[in-house]
Amino acid sequence: MNLTEPQHPLLAIVRGTDADAALKTVLTLADEDITAIEVSLTTANALKVIERARDALGAHVLLGAGTVITPDDAARAADAGAGFLVTPGLLDAPLPDLPVVMGAFTPTEIITARDRGARAVKLFPSSLSGPGYLRALRQPFPDVPFVPVGGIDLADARAYLAAGALAVGVGSPLIGDAADGGDLDALRLRARTWHCALTDEVTR
Template sequence: MIALPPTLAGHRIVPVLVIDDAGFAVDAAAALAAGGIGCVEITLRTPAALVAITAVADAGTTLVGVGTVTTPDDVARAADAGARFVITPGVDRDVIEACLERGLDVLPGAATATDVMTVMRTGLRAVKLFPADLLGGVDMVAALAGPFPGVAFVPSGGVSPLNLGAYLGHPNVPAVSGSWMASRQLLASRDVASIERLSREATSAAGAA
């Protein structure tokens, strides 16, 4: 199987959390972990994101990273908050360089062959395929894996229990990214039981893929 960046190695599911209440971040991460998911991407889409990252990092039980990173300043703030990895929606060489300078693994978002080539020129060999479902899903992975057989693709955007197995069944897909097991609604309602149940179901499906 094609490898992920070292920090994310072994993680088959990267849950995407949009946190409005930083006070629930640690409990949410614990519910994901109870369901077998040991990492979390907290997006910079809300004012609570950086506080949530610090809370999960300080708890020390879950690998925490940051998503929706679009500027080098985002990288600096997230690194200072305790993020261990960075995921971006697109390719920006300044952002990639900022991550590497801070010693952070980075998974740039890619939507085209040109994006993949740009990422490869930085020395990286793994990308987030985004928005995966709108780009063609598994067929798009297969199309890009042809000219880029050594690149790992992590589909994000439209990934669900219905297509998780198909994605993970492709040899160039070591992991998938999604929010269904800890949606914004579940986080807002502090529904730890549902987060744990959906995480366990996702982990089981990933194991069977």
């Protein structure tokens, strides 16, 4: 499976205070056919969550580590079984041989991210711009895979995909309190709603 394939329009971002709940959240998302999942390294015992999720899910789910800030973060995430890395901003350091979704916002940062080997650009924080900004960026950067992240609800997500985003990264509007020990049944319902809506968007 390829991080930049369009059949993964939703990148679920799991961030929580309870490691067991975070693992259950990842497994629940995968069970509901959400197959691109990022576990933020700010999650309690995040590396163990990634390791256990990878053992449980095998290779059919794209499982990555987010909030990667240092080379040590990247190396430890790779050792835990992360299949890709997501950074909140530009990272200029030797990284493991994994796809990197690098955070950027301005055109200069986007150029820098690509020069540093980013497989895709995390447009962050997208709440400061909106789909119109992405549409404008697609003019000078038609070949850059963009993944907007930050404050995206379902209506925003569909608008970003229509504007040319490869995928959208979504945290709390999708995850809710599940990764803190909250309601997994409610998570299932949200996951089904998001999956159906965004799959429909990219197949139009």
